[in-house]
Amino acid sequence: MPLPPRLELLTPEEMGRADALAIAAGIPGPDLMAAAGRAVARAAMRRFRPCRTLVLAGPGNNGGDGYVAARLLEQAGWPVAVAALAPPRPGSDAALAAAAWRGPMLAFDAAEAGRAELVIDAVFGAGLARPVEGRAAAVLRAVRAPILAIDVPSGLDGATGQVRGLAPQAALTVTFFRLKPGHLLLPGRGLCGETLLADIGLPESVLARLAPRAFRNAPGPWRPPAFGAEAHKYSRGHLTILAGGEMTGAARLAAGAAHRAGAGLVTILAPDAAAAALYRAGDPGTIVSEAGLDALLGDERRQVWLIGPGLPGDAATRAALGRLLAAGRRVVADAGALTACAGDPGALAGAAVLTPHAGEFARVFGPVGADKPAAARAAAAATGAVLLLKGADTVIAAPDGRLAINDNAPPSLATGGTGDVLAGTIAALLAQGMPGFEAACCGAWAQGEAARRHGPGLVAEDLITLLPSALKSARVN
Template identity: 70%
Template sequence: MSPAASPLEILTPAEMARADALAVAAGIPVTRLMEAAGRAVARAAMRRFRPVRTLVLAGPGNNGGDGYVAARLLEQAGWPVAVAALAPPRDGAAAVAAARWRGPLRPFAPVEAARAGLVIDAVFGAGLARPVEGLVAATLAAAGGPVLAVDMPSGLDGATGQVLGHASQAALSVTFFRRKPGHLLLPGRALCGEVVLADIGLPAAVLAEVAPRCAHNQPGLWRLPPLQPDAHKYGRGHVTVVAGAGMTGAARLAAAGARRGGAGLLTLLAPDRRSAEVLRGGAPGVIVTEAPLEELLSDPRRAVWVIGPGLPAEAATLAQLRRVVVAGRAVVADAGALGAAAGDPAALSGCAVLTPHEGEFTRVFGAIGGDRLAAVRRAAATTGAVVLLKGPDTVIAAPDGRTAINDHAPAWLATGGTGDVLAGLIAALIGAGMAPFEAAAAGAWLHGEAGFACGEGLLAEDLAGRLAAARLRACGVSVAAARG
């Protein structure tokens, strides 16, 4: 059993609209869905907050309709509730919900929001396409107490997590059926506060027709290869890390990530005798060689390579990478290899996985812009490689358009060398038989899990020692149970 229990699929606002339409076509009335959504909002409010003067800011669409339902149910529970409508509902289920509201109405104005002990933001949903400005922005900004957002704070683009004009900080966001990208991508993730995912009665069967291409990166998205009773070191994968002369520590960190990530054998390819001597002073289980690249490539068991950590961003690094790719090996490219390909993404074609941070990504592929998912998808399609864009909202994209968003990472991973460990870890997972997309996604989650276990004050060299426990956690097995 996976340690994560929430659904994996992430729906764009357009896909969510499609899911709603399919449910209605299957005979589920919109009014029933709206009642369920409003009930979920009311329950979340009652669980999180004490009864206080509550103002529901209602828009003219279905998001506002959810707000009217929540207002009615909270009032029935004895809460002091009023509704401020931006505009009357246009028609349909929202109009029905508004007609059932018999409680007080207030002007849609900043002064009213300032008086409230709780503001329920039911103005616009995740599908907003225009900036929130003027009266709406001023009223939301004037909230005198915490904000509970219906779906997500008004002003957030549900597809990208970007702010359109103004979006207020929510303490709690209640969304329905499946999360949207904006719940996981920054700055949206931070502005949503705690996210409650509510079941409102949409059948899971609609997902087959919607066919979402984005997932929340959790262990259920991938499965770590089990270690078979007849396993041997070559069967577990032989990872080769190309080391540089000036920053041998980066290669050693990648080697540690690969070894603790499950690689059966690890070779460090040193550029010269002096570097080899330094590297041989490290972990005793690492093979260090100065042999020519072609000699190592003649051994087909050396199937996975890490190229970039500690290497200079120069043509010679790219030349090495191209020779390994042409030889048919799986390459995880990071750091110096990415720097050497600045402005030339075609130079990275044929790699298995690229692991840039934002600066490296921008130098190779150009500005990310406001749509992080789209930018990483384009990069993957351009190179034919899985691209893992590192950050607090890591995005992994495959050339076929599949994406995953990883939010399972502590802030203290932001320190030098942790990316080298990640590159080695991903290489080990590929060596164990995982496909590049699944290996990159699993590597990102395991890396974050190890980071959480290390705690604040983490150093890159601490991470590898926590990977074994992270693997057990991914399989749903506690360390204590494994020891028992």
């Protein structure tokens, strides 16, 4: 299914190739720079009133965009000056833009930066490969006015969202053609402030040459399952949840979410009679069994299993996971099932979806590190499972290299039980026939949308009641 407009994410390297392909196709580089600078100037005029504006210009194309923006703002009557960290390379597009600037040039120093009422940060772009330090860092640190950043705030890694040395807080960031992962990943997303994506005339055809493998998670690459009049409870899938005897709330939350996410049947497999009695006191629509794992594995209709919520990360949980995988079941492994495989990612090979938070990921695969997309992709490739690395900037990676970044999760989701709801939602979507990557993307987005609809004061139980409306909106977006 083709992506809706502008969901693709391009790394700085891919964006450089997009520019090169456009130029090779006959679009002059100076025209692209003029369009970028024009987009910046228009954004400044729409967001801010005319005021003493300082453009901090670097020596590359980012600086060239700044020179163009300065010239257009001055033509509109704004009091504008440029302070250059270094001159552009002779003969470059940026040098042409700098030569067209006839306005005042100021010293690139902290004093000038501190006097400005608006600063346009055109020092470094998203592909910066070294830390911002020395004079550049001192000048950016001295800014007290609102900052409009071109492409990214200087020092922000466009591929990872991490800060290289220093990156200032922008009020507005203007970027071009497609967003980069760093615009969505933390801390980059917060440092960009409001992010505006501008069209500068790059043809859409360059995307086919680039074949990007990352996108912003939203409906379009996936849709929730839809069933016709002939559907029945078995055609909508039977999910079985392997539950524990102590933290019973986790499995109950997962089961409630699975019901609301559309699974036809949901069974909780309890470890003993006492736990089964607790589970039977809950949602009457949930089947509760204490027949044992081998007995339920004998039912071929039980193809999708969720293991982990409320379970201890011990040898018994690991053994149960191994039996499910050996039986060829589609398994969502969460919480205790992940901890049970600490230091041994091979024990998770064959699972359909893994849903760790950063701590669980570190136990199994090692620290996430500075490059969250790379870490998630490597874990997915190593296990053959879809890897959903939870957080405010959840990353979903497929073994084949596809990657989605989910950025619609509000802070209200940072409460106990929401991970159990997410695991149950994803497992229910798998049971209804969605592929693992699409199910993980859909589950993460639907949970964020449900939380947005609720607002402050959210608890995990609230998500369950809002899932149907969130999923319905995904079918029509």
